[in-house]
Amino acid sequence: MRFELLQQDDTSRLGKLHFLRGEIQTPVFMPVGTYGTVKTMTPDDLESLGAEIILSNTYHLMIRPGEEVISSHQGLHQFMAWDRPILTDSGGYQIWSLSTKRTINDDFVEFDSPVNGDMIRLTPEIAMRIQKTLGSDIQMVLDECTHYPATKDEAYVSMKRSEKWAEKSFQAYEDLKDDSDSAIFGIIQGGMYSDLRLENLDFLSSIDFDGLAIGGLSVGEPLAERMEVLETLLPQMTQDKPRYLMGLGKPIDIIKAVEVGVDMFDCVIPTRHARNGQIYTHSGVLRIRNAQYTNDIKPFDEQCSCYSCKNFSRSYVRHLFNCNEILGARLATIHNLYFYLGLMENIRDAISKHCFKEFAKSFIENYQQ
């Protein structure tokens, strides 16, 4: 991977990630394809929408279908027929959010499979081996996601464990690396404590990661706390590597993070909310199941040119949701991803024209959270 910083507008950044599998323009939003599918979408749909990279989840894929099946397909790209880059998380976050029984120490984490209750062991080495089998273009170190709220002592212990795992993950990644142009990112932890975050950044900067992610945010903290962590960290992070804020977020969250210099995002919101009938528009979220749309022949968003808006009324999509028709979830997903990817395009355009702050202000003024 090669990262190219093209331009800055104050602290917001325009860049490119170069992979053999394709270029990625940053700031980028990565649709989430947990089980090797961005829910309801074919790879062709995603390409039409302009997605340049997707995220998939190591934790889910190691449970179903398992490493062996994906290995038989020479990796996740062929398994899911997606030939552009893929970023995979390491499973650390899901172990905390999805498993109910866990044993954790500096050497490994053991957790119960939510599918059949089997105990599964993950080490930094295993996490990297699986990501190698997946053929992931951007691989993430195994980390421990610090819970929220956490005392400073808890956050410190957790962070120190993540540091050990980051070192081991990097070593395992180097040992497994072949001639592919894959990348490995470290993950900054430290809870909501600025000094811990900076200490962790310092430590991770001493390892030759291709990029750094900010983990442990979007775990329930207020926006002000999150922004404090970001505003502490970002100015201290090197300019020449990409910065990835994990698991965020709503449109305004993304805009605020771009403003302080974040380059990469992923989130289930546009796809998950689509399946619940929450439609993102330039003026805010529209709940398509509401009775007020029963006979509304307007599209979701009159400013939108997506396939759904060009062809279907709110009334039709409400009818589909009302009848539990799968096409409803699909049309909503197409629209929400188009909206998110379009938002990123507008963000990049504004940065390139040195008017990001004006763009952000105008977007936020029009948008009802």
Added chain:
Amino acid sequence: MRFELLQQDDTSRLGKLHFLRGEIQTPVFMPVGTYGTVKTMTPDDLESLGAEIILSNTYHLMIRPGEEVISSHQGLHQFMAWDRPILTDSGGYQIWSLSTKRTINDDFVEFDSPVNGDMIRLTPEIAMRIQKTLGSDIQMVLDECTHYPATKDEAYVSMKRSEKWAEKSFQAYEDLKDDSDSAIFGIIQGGMYSDLRLENLDFLSSIDFDGLAIGGLSVGEPLAERMEVLETLLPQMTQDKPRYLMGLGKPIDIIKAVEVGVDMFDCVIPTRHARNGQIYTHSGVLRIRNAQYTNDIKPFDEQCSCYSCKNFSRSYVRHLFNCNEILGARLATIHNLYFYLGLMENIRDAISKHCFKEFAKSFIENYQQ
């Protein structure tokens, strides 16, 4: 509508239905879009698959979203963004198969809505008015579907009621007709009794319908009984109008019906079975959820060129079904419709080359029911 009989190969027929909205090559299979959506498919998907006409259900659409909503969209075509022809049934069959409380006499049928229990009244006049509102290209008379098994007396009484309704439906259709090129089809009933079927055909032939359908089959009768009805009826039906066998069927059922001269088919099998993981191939049905496909990297059908077969393995689609991923239902639907529409293309090709019997024999030999 204009019907053109292009060629015959023994009793099998090659033809064309001409509409302003497009041409339909017969024998044709019509995918079913009950609620104004062929489940999991966009109209673009259907066009790519080569569907020239779809079927939709008056009964379902009158309940949800209701006539008023579709009227606001100037009809079903605009509501669902499908600009090729649509055939709508009249609701008769669904009243029998889906409602639990019914009152029926020669003037009307009343039944309970499966959505909210409301009593709904349907008359031939209302059934035709709704189909007019839907903007249906081929409209079906209201009929009473004779249950199976039925005594000859029961079948006779039921058939006589359908005759009255057919007359009233035709009159209502004529009264409502504007300058569109829509068509109206009568429906032959009479249970499994050949003499009743012929009497009913004789009656319906005296009305100027654009085509005739054979109803009351595929209701649980053995193949031999069904074929007897078809073999009795078809030779007596006029050559110059299309013949439509309602609600059928599996691939071999279709082939056998084409052999005796049927032109049009509809069935939920390819789409409904797809969502249950039953995949139609030239050698029979493959149940993709089976464990044997866990690590099978072959496509559904190695002879198939559909999007699903060109891109995905059985293993991947099994994984999607295993994780309840919507994309699984969609990839299976794409394949099954491609298979059915491809089967019809092969049938037409064989008729045009005067080798339909050889085609049918070879297909059936390779196919495990």
